[in-house]
Amino acid sequence: MQFATATRPAPALSIEGLTYTYPEAAIIALRGVSVTLPPGEFALLAGRSASGKSTLLRAACGLVPHFHGGEIDGRIEVAGIDAISAGPGELAAVVGYVAQDPETQVVSTTVAAEIELPLEMRGDPPASRARAVEEVALALAIPHLLDRAVDTLSGGELQRVALAAALVTRPRLVLLDEPTSQLDPVAGDELIWLLRRLNEEWGVTILLAEHRLERCLAAADRVIAMTSGSVSFDGSPPDFLTWAQDADQALETPAAKLFSLSGIAPLPVGVRDARRTLASSEHRAKGSRTPSSLNFFGEEGSAGRGRIAEKVQAVRRGSGSPSTTAVAVRDLWVELSRGDDERRDVLRGIDIAVRSGEQVALMGRNGAGKSTLLRSLAGLTDSLRGKIEIPGDIALLTQNPGDYLVRERVGDELPGDAGRAALSLVGLEQAIDADPCDLSGGERQRLALAIALAGRMDGEALPGLVALDEPTRGMDRARKDDLVGLIGDLAERGAGLLVATHDVEFAAAFAERVVLLGDGVVIADGPAAEVLSGGWYFATEVARVLDLPGVITPEQGAEVLRRPTEGS
Amino acid sequence: MRSPFAYVPRPRPLQLASPAAAVTYLGSLVVVAFLYSNPIALLSVGLAVVIAGRLAGAHAAVRAALWMGLTLAALIVVVNALVVSRGDTVLARLGEWPLFGQVDVTLEAIVAGLVLGLRAAVVMIAFAVYSACVDPDRVLRALRPLAGRSALTATLVSRLVPVAAADAARLRDAARLRGPGAAPVGRAPLARRLLAGSLDRAVDVAATLELRGYSLDAPRAKNRRSRSRYDRRFYATGLAVLAVAIAGKALGADSFSEYPATEIGTGATTLAVATAVVLSGLAPLRRRPQRARSVLSDRRTASNSLPAGGGI
Numbered sequence: 001m002q003f004a005t006a007t008r009p010a011p012a013l014s015i016e017g018l019t020y021t022y023p024e025a026a027i028i029a030l031r032g033v034s035v036t037l038p039p040g041e042f043a044l045l046a047g048r049s050a051s052g053k054s055t056l057l058r059a060a061c062g063l064v065p066h067f068h069g070g071e072i073d074g075r076i077e078v079a080g081i082d083a084i085s086a087g088p089g090e091l092a093a094v095v096g097y098v099a100q101d102p103e104t105q106v107v108s109t110t111v112a113a114e115i116e117l118p119l120e121m122r123g124d125p126p127a128s129r130a131r132a133v134e135e136v137a138l139a140l141a142i143p144h145l146l147d148r149a150v151d152t153l154s155g156g157e158l159q160r161v162a163l164a165a166a167l168v169t170r171p172r173l174v175l176l177d178e179p180t181s182q183l184d185p186v187a188g189d190e191l192i193w194l195l196r197r198l199n200e201e202w203g204v205t206i207l208l209a210e211h212r213l214e215r216c217l218a219a220a221d222r223v224i225a226m227t228s229g230s231v232s233f234d235g236s237p238p239d240f241l242t243w244a245q246d247a248d249q250a251l252e253t254p255a256a257k258l259f260s261l262s263g264i265a266p267l268p269v270g271v272r273d274a275r276r277t278l279a280s281s282e283h284r285a286k287g288s289r290t291p292s293s294l295n296f297f298g299e300e301g302s303a304g305r306g307r308i309a310e311k312v313q314a315v316r317r318g319s320g321s322p323s324t325t326a327v328a329v330r331d332l333w334v335e336l337s338r339g340d341d342e343r344r345d346v347l348r349g350i351d352i353a354v355r356s357g358e359q360v361a362l363m364g365r366n367g368a369g370k371s372t373l374l375r376s377l378a379g380l381t382d383s384l385r386g387k388i389e390i391p392g393d394i395a396l397l398t399q400n401p402g403d404y405l406v407r408e409r410v411g412d413e414l415p416g417d418a419g420r421a422a423l424s425l426v427g428l429e430q431a432i433d434a435d436p437c438d439l440s441g442g443e444r445q446r447l448a449l450a451i452a453l454a455g456r457m458d459g460e461a462l463p464g465l466v467a468l469d470e471p472t473r474g475m476d477r478a479r480k481d482d483l484v485g486l487i488g489d490l491a492e493r494g495a496g497l498l499v500a501t502h503d504v505e506f507a508a509a510f511a512e513r514v515v516l517l518g519d520g521v522v523i524a525d526g527p528a529a530e531v532l533s534g535g536w537y538f539a540t541e542v543a544r545v546l547d548l549p550g551v552i553t554p555e556q557g558a559e560v561l562r563r564p565t566e567g568s
Numbered sequence: 569m570r571s572p573f574a575y576v577p578r579p580r581p582l583q584l585a586s587p588a589a590a591v592t593y594l595g596s597l598v599v600v601a602f603l604y605s606n607p608i609a610l611l612s613v614g615l616a617v618v619i620a621g622r623l624a625g626a627h628a629a630v631r632a633a634l635w636m637g638l639t640l641a642a643l644i645v646v647v648n649a650l651v652v653s654r655g656d657t658v659l660a661r662l663g664e665w666p667l668f669g670q671v672d673v674t675l676e677a678i679v680a681g682l683v684l685g686l687r688a689a690v691v692m693i694a695f696a697v698y699s700a701c702v703d704p705d706r707v708l709r710a711l712r713p714l715a716g717r718s719a720l721t722a723t724l725v726s727r728l729v730p731v732a733a734a735d736a737a738r739l740r741d742a743a744r745l746r747g748p749g750a751a752p753v754g755r756a757p758l759a760r761r762l763l764a765g766s767l768d769r770a771v772d773v774a775a776t777l778e779l780r781g782y783s784l785d786a787p788r789a790k791n792r793r794s795r796s797r798y799d800r801r802f803y804a805t806g807l808a809v810l811a812v813a814i815a816g817k818a819l820g821a822d823s824f825s826e827y828p829a830t831e832i833g834t835g836a837t838t839l840a841v842a843t844a845v846v847l848s849g850l851a852p853l854r855r856r857p858q859r860a861r862s863v864l865s866d867r868r869t870a871s872n873s874l875p876a877g878g879g880i
Binding site for chain 1: 744
């Protein structure tokens with residue numbers, strides 16, 4: 001009996017010895033990269049900012065070199081098509097690409113037209129286009145958006161629409177560049193698991209670049225880590241965590257850090273993995289129980305719980321020293337237009353106060369009203385009703401720091417003593433003669449903050465409120481740590497800090513208090529340790545692993561986990 | 569917050585017309601604005617585009633463009649009055665100014681500035697009506713046979729205005745949020761930044777268009793809406809306006825001279841051209857339906873075509 005030899009399908013992506021330099025760039029963006037993705041694989045692309053992740057994705061969809069130009073060497077094949085000779089148009093049939101900024105990914109006026117466009121360009125008949133649009137909208141749970149104008153959508157909705165437009169042609173390979181950077185934790189989790197479902201059910205190969213690895217590591221089959229344009233690791237998620245522990249701790253997930261600090265192995269790729277390991281017989285033998293019912297503190301540990309509870313109470317009471325109010329908002333109502341004639345209440349009776357020196361995270365789903373609240377405080381949006389008291393001054397840094405930079409020399413943006421003082425405050429006094437375009441993303445953000453703060457300082461002190469709107473978009477862990485330091489510094493100088501963020505781990509790192517907004521109302525307001533450990537979506541990975549009130553960071557968790565082990 | 573210049577689908581004739589018909593109509597008015605210098609003719613073009621915009625429901629766009637256009641016109645009048653000292657009727661002698669030299673403000677220079685400013689304002693209002701009433705999706709598809717190989721060209725034509733409007737709103741906010749110790753943002757740096765930023769973003773959008781297969785030589789898809797019953801009206805009006813304007817020009821309807829003394833022609837031909845141009849502003853008028861059935865039919869046409877967004 002003879003069997004026909006099945007033809008092996010071409011790899012979804014095959015890259016060999018790829019080296020690339022952007023036009024007029026001094027640094028090589030990709031150095032000898034070789035990667036092969038078989039059909040149906042879910043691969044995660046990890047690495048710090050500027051490590052070459054986005055460039056690799058652009059090369060895989062043909063934008064590099066066809067759109068960006070530059071010098072390229074090596075070979076790229078996408079589903080058997082030579083991507084260096086074929087352009088992005090030819091590759092569109094087999095590749096879908098979703099970039100970081102959803103605003104630059106929509107080219108049509110309505111959602112339906114946007115999703116339909118690739119099919120229309122391909123020449124599909126109207127009936128088949130209508131069916132494909134309907135199906136992809138259902139798969140991504142956006143049929144209710146089809147008739148909406150794209151400029152009335154939130155960032156999260158836009159991201160889904162961009163994904164739908166990338167998937168509607170049923171491509172074999174989908175490339176995503178930090179698709180969750182603008183999404184709240186709920187939408188971010190939903191997107192990752194939706195990708196996993198598409199990967200399993202449709203057989204779509206996925207290559208996903210992401211900084212918040214804790215969100216997607218558990219969904220991935222494989223991790224490719226990049227450092228300075230080269231592939232520094234290529235293997236399974238558990239092996240990646242072991243590698244990151246030695247090679248680059250900024251790439252460790254919070255759960256992995258919790259385990260490594262506690263001396264527990266193997267390192268977990270996700271919450272379920274961590275809870276299983278903790279519930280394993282080895283740990284039970286040492287006196288622990290399953291995380292959902294455990295008392296990790298044990299009898300000796302009650303002192304530890306007491307210490308955390310004391311901290312929580314201290315935040316509730318306010319810090320020991322008396323402080324002034326940086327901002328007080330009472331019964332604030334704001335109405336905004338959603339379309340031509342449609343208006344809706346975005347803020348509905350908000351009451352919130354921030355003290356000088358206090359660090360507060362403002363959280364909530366996309367469209368909950370976080371940015372509108374900050375804009376109202378800064379006087380950019382009029383309120384219908386309510387009172388805003390800001391005894392000092394307010395400095396607001398919006399989501400696009402680049403909007404603050406209009407001149408070609410840092411010193412020209414910030415002249416005089418007030419400018420120098422602001423530059424010194426953010427640690428950029430050395431860059432006074434630089435062109436803002438030549439600064440790194442983090443430095444540009446600091447410069448924009450200095451511009452907002454200039455003239456609002458009182459000597460070394462900084463009275464009033466400093467508000468930041470989604471400051472960690474596209475930031476790697478190292479840059480987030482720098483920002484946490486800067487926020488602490490501003491608070492020490494007396495400023496009240498109000499930071500709107502979707503990043504739960506970042507909030508846990510800097511905030512003393514968290515205000516959670518839901519559909520324009522405050523649904524939770526309390527100490528960070530309490531709010532970020534009391535839920536599922538708006539909770540840190542460590543809180544979800546341990547399920548202990550007040551334990552939100554790997555360090556706190558490790559302190560708790562070490563106790564029963566030491567005691568036994 | 570949506571930009572006032574953003575396209576809003578409405579079941580009005582100008583929005584339902586094909587992009588080519590709408591461009592012919594609005595373009596003919598812009599051509600007249602460049603063809604004529606007579607203030608009466610220019611005012612008539614301004615009136616026509618304002619009427620057209622309002623009949624098309626683009627009230628916010630017309631209001632914003634009027635404000636911006638008249639501000640620009642005022643600026644041009646002031647600058648022209650200060651830098652041009654020609655003209656017989658001296659209104660004020662302001663003495664020696666650095667860079668400008670001897671500054672004499674003349675009535676003729678003011679009127680000449682007014683003509684330039686009026687022309688700029690009229691063109692801005694016409695573009696605002698175009699931006700708010702002509703579906704960029706249909707423009708993009710219409711441009712494919714012409715600019716299929718250049719997604720960037722197509723993006724610049726169809727998307728630059730909405731992209732720039734959104735960027736301008738963000739930049740204005742950022743300018744308001746600068747600390748008192750930061751350098752104030754002048755109009756020139758802001759305009760430079762806006763242009764550079766909008767072009768950058770247009771390039772990004774063009775990249776997306778490439779990824780959607782815009783430059784493919786695929787057979788053109790059958791579109792659900794190829795022509796509108798209003799097309800003929802706008803083509804005819806546009807061509808009539810051009811014919812009247814050219815004939816009027818030949819017959820001396822553009823009689824106007826700034827210097828040495830202002831002379832504005834108010835002859836019959838000028839008034840006839842102005843009247844015809846103003847009347848052309850009524851082209852987007854929606855005919856009141858005779859029977860209930862035709863209302864339903866109109867609405868169905870509009871609602872079918874809006875969400876699909878497809879087709880020329």
